[in-house]
Amino acid sequence: GAVVSQHPSWVICKSGTSVKIECRSLDFQATTMFWYRQFPKQSLMLMATSNEGSKATYEQGVEKDKFLINHASLTLSTLTVTSAHPEDSSFYICSALSPVLGSYEQYFGPGTRLTVT
Amino acid sequence: DAKTTQPTSMDCAEGRAANLPCNHSTISGNEYVYWYRQIHSQGPQYIIHGLKNNETNEMASLIITEDRKSSTLILPHATLRDTAVYYCIVYTGTASKLTFGTGTRLQVTL
Numbered sequence: 588g589a590v591v592s593q594h595p596s597w598v599i600c601k602s603g604t605s606v607k608i609e610c611r612s613l614d615f616q617a618t619t620m621f622w623y624r625q626f627p628k629q630s631l632m633l634m635a636t637s638n639e640g641s642k643a644t645y646e647q648g649v650e651k652d653k654f655l656i657n658h659a660s661l662t663l664s665t666l667t668v669t670s671a672h673p674e675d676s677s678f679y680i681c682s683a684l685s686p687v688l689g690s691y692e693q694y695f696g697p698g699t700r701l702t703v704t
Numbered sequence: 705d706a707k708t709t710q711p712t713s714m715d716c717a718e719g720r721a722a723n724l725p726c727n728h729s730t731i732s733g734n735e736y737v738y739w740y741r742q743i744h745s746q747g748p749q750y751i752i753h754g755l756k757n758n759e760t761n762e763m764a765s766l767i768i769t770e771d772r773k774s775s776t777l778i779l780p781h782a783t784l785r786d787t788a789v790y791y792c793i794v795y796t797g798t799a800s801k802l803t804f805g806t807g808t809r810l811q812v813t814l
Contacts, residue, residue, distance in 0.1 A: 591747075621801060630791075631748070631804040680747050682802075693802055695740075695747035 589615045589685045593696035600671055600703055607667045608699045610681030616661035617683035621693070622654075625678040637664045671703040708792045713809040716786075722779040724808050726792030729773040737768060737775045738795050738802070741788040748791065748804075751777065782812045 590613040600606045610620055618639045623631040635656050636644040643656035655667040664683075668675055680698040684691045709727040716722040728737065738753040752759055752766045754775070759766045765778040779786055791807040 593747075623804075630806050631742075633801050633803070636801060678745070682747075691798060692750065694750070698745070698747045700745070 589613075589683070589692070589694040591681065591683050591694045591696040593679075593681060593699050595699060596697060597700040598702070600701070602672055602703055603670055605667055605669045606671055606701060607665055608679055608681075608701075610664045610666070610683070610696055612662045612683040612685070612694070615683070615685045617664075617685060618661060619684040620658060620664040621682045621684075622656060622664075622666050623680045623682070625680060625698075631680060634666075668701065671701070673703045676701055676703045708794060708805050710790075710792055710805065710808045712806065713811065715811050715813060716779075716782045718783055718812050718814055719781055722782040722786065722810055722812070724777040724779075724790050724792075724810065725774065726777070727774045728792070728794045731772050731794050732796075734796055735794040736796070737766065737772075738793045739764070739766065739777045740791045740793065740802075740804075741786075742791070742807070743785075743788045751790075753795075782810075784812050784814070786810065787812045 592611045594609045620637040622634045624634050625631045633646050634649045637656045637658040639658045639661050645651045658664040678698050678700050682693045682695045736753050736755050739751040740748040742748045752764050754766045768775045789807040789809050791804050793802050
């Protein structure tokens, strides 16, 4: 099946700094990728939809200036958490859409655990 | 996308079948039933999906009622590695977002 990778798998940063998370589709091209956030013992919450070559679409309540998304190629989307604060500590997961037999499947990355100190 | 309802948690003995129910009474005619699972601290893993016929693959079987208002995911011989949160999602299969509910936390025990 299709493989999606994320880098880094975990990161610790200091409050006020920015951190970039990469999401790559390794063996397929993805015009659409999604970014989710998951707090402990909670479900995945969609943050934004990332479309190659266009601006991301953010879910209600997600600050677009704080969570910068760039989808510059068909295999790479990046999420930059700017001016990170401890409350941004979370598990960030991306997924990529792959067309399969006339419909689409979403394949998920392994996630990136961000800890802001 | 339609909303789903799942039990919060379930236990299953290793080697036995795990039957995970899901209610989706407001499902539309063009919506599929998808199942994903998430093992602790990993990304969700696709398991199976179906429209109205029962489906089976190497991981599981999916039984969808005739009125499509509910379904059951069956893991025929659960192992400890199947301990995870299982999410039932209804989805049109188009290039749109998935909405995750709270899922069912399955604990497989010896």
